[in-house]
Structures are given as structure tokens and as C-alpha cells.
Amino acid sequence: MPELPDVEANAIELRAHALDREIARVALHDPQRLRGSNPADLEAALTGYAFEAVARHGKMLFVKVSCGWHLVVHFGMTGHLTRLDDGAREPAHCRLHLLFRDGGGLAFTDQRRLGWVELTDDPAHYLRSQDLGPDVLALEAETFARRIGGKRGQLKTALMDQSVVAGLGNVWADEVLFQTGLRPDVKAHEQKPEVLRTLHATIRKVLPVAAEHGADLARLPASFLTPQRGQEHPTCPNCGHALETPKIAGRTAYLCPVCQASR
Secondary structure, rough: OOOOHHHHHHHHHHHHHHHEEEEEEEEOOHHHHHOOOOOHHHHHOOOEEEEEEEEEOOOOOEEEOOOOOOOEEEOOEEEEEEEEEEEEOOOOOOEEEEEEOOOEEEEEEEOOOOOOOEEEEHHHHHHHHHHOEOOOOOOOOOHHHHHHHHOEEEEEHHOEEEEEEEOHHHHHHHHHHHHHHOOOOOEEOOOHHHHHHHHHHHHHHHHHHHHHHHOOHHHOOOOHHHHOOOOOOOOOOOOEEEOOOEEOOEOOOOOOOOOOOOO
């Protein structure tokens, strides 16, 4: 599932290649991937206009359109935005294709069809309606420590709770906990504020690096745990010890029993 680094990588791509380009045509191939309005409304909101800015909150994007609307992109499990060169064929599983007046386009692909797009004229109101916590990268250390430390469940579960902080999921919660030396199954409310502030600093360091590398496993630094996911015999990139893979909140966690001592 796309998490903050994956979504931010999409935002970086949009800012570099999709702003200030007039949209000539809107091809919605899967109307069920549009929520809150009908295809005609989407076409009217985009055709003849251009994207002006891209903002991210947690795992979703808000793309500002020059007419005043914002296109909200939810990536679901397999959603992705792909830049298309002029004359390029549509990629597989293309649900929405925007063609630019100057050539090329933008495709929203989603193999599992769990993502969607919708329109809003008020992103702040929209976010309030979604019961989302603050974006994890926008929080100050003290606020982060207070919100996470106020949860009585396991630390990883608190990090993945989008109503507490928005942006982290199963994969990148494991990574930031590994980089901080914390086990995912310790109790959130038992962590000292200074430990949570250290975790906050790690999040601010690790997630932007992952986004800059496109959240691509092959491009991540060798010190990262994430490329070990799915390996037959995953090992710690730090000490070489075999990783443990317990179930936490119904999801498979990856941790090093040597480097992540319980605190």
C-alpha cells in the first residue's frame, strides 16, 4: 500500500512535470474510481485548466486546479501516477488519463481498483471530514510525543493509526522503528518523551530520503531495513542477524532482535 514516501514521490513527479500545463482532454476509463461527483463534473473541472500546486497530507494528494477546484487522489493499495510522453501508450490498469495540450499526459493506474479520485473546493474541510490526524512530517516533536504517547496500545499500532498521525503504514513504521532501535511491540504510553522525540527526529530524516529515492527498494540506502521485506532469509542490514517477522495488528512486522532492544 502506498505510504507517505510513495505518495510524496508521486508529488515530486507531479511538481516536476505536470504543473502549468493545460489539460486538453479527460478520459475516465473507470467511473467507479471517481467519488462525490459524476464524470461530467470532473471533465468540466479539469478540461481547459492547469494544475497549479501539489500538496500532500498523509497518504493522499491535493492537486490544485487553476479553476479553483482541488483534485484529491487516494492511492488505495496499488494506485500510482505515471507521466506519459507524447504518443506513449496508456499503461495497464489505467483508470484516469489526462492529456495535456502541449503533448503527453498523466495516468492514474490502479491494478486492484481500491484507489479513487474526487473533487473538493476546500481541502481543510475535506481533511476534517476524513478523521485524519496531522501529517506526521508537519508535527513538532513535542506534539508528536504527546499524541503517540497518549495511546495505550503497541507503538507500531499507534504509528499506523491515521487518526493519530497521518502518513505511516506497515512498511515505513517498521523502518523508522528499526532506525530508532525500538521494537514495534512495546507499549506506546510507556515510552519516555525523549525516546518519542528521538523517533520523531528519525521520521523526519528517513521519510524524505525514501521519497527522494522514489520509495524504490533498489535505490534505498544499504542501511535501510525495507529492502529485506519479502526476502526468503531476511537479515539485518546493520548486524547481519536474522530478522524476526511477528504479526502486529494483523500485519507482518520486520525487526532485528539485536538492534531493536525493548525499551
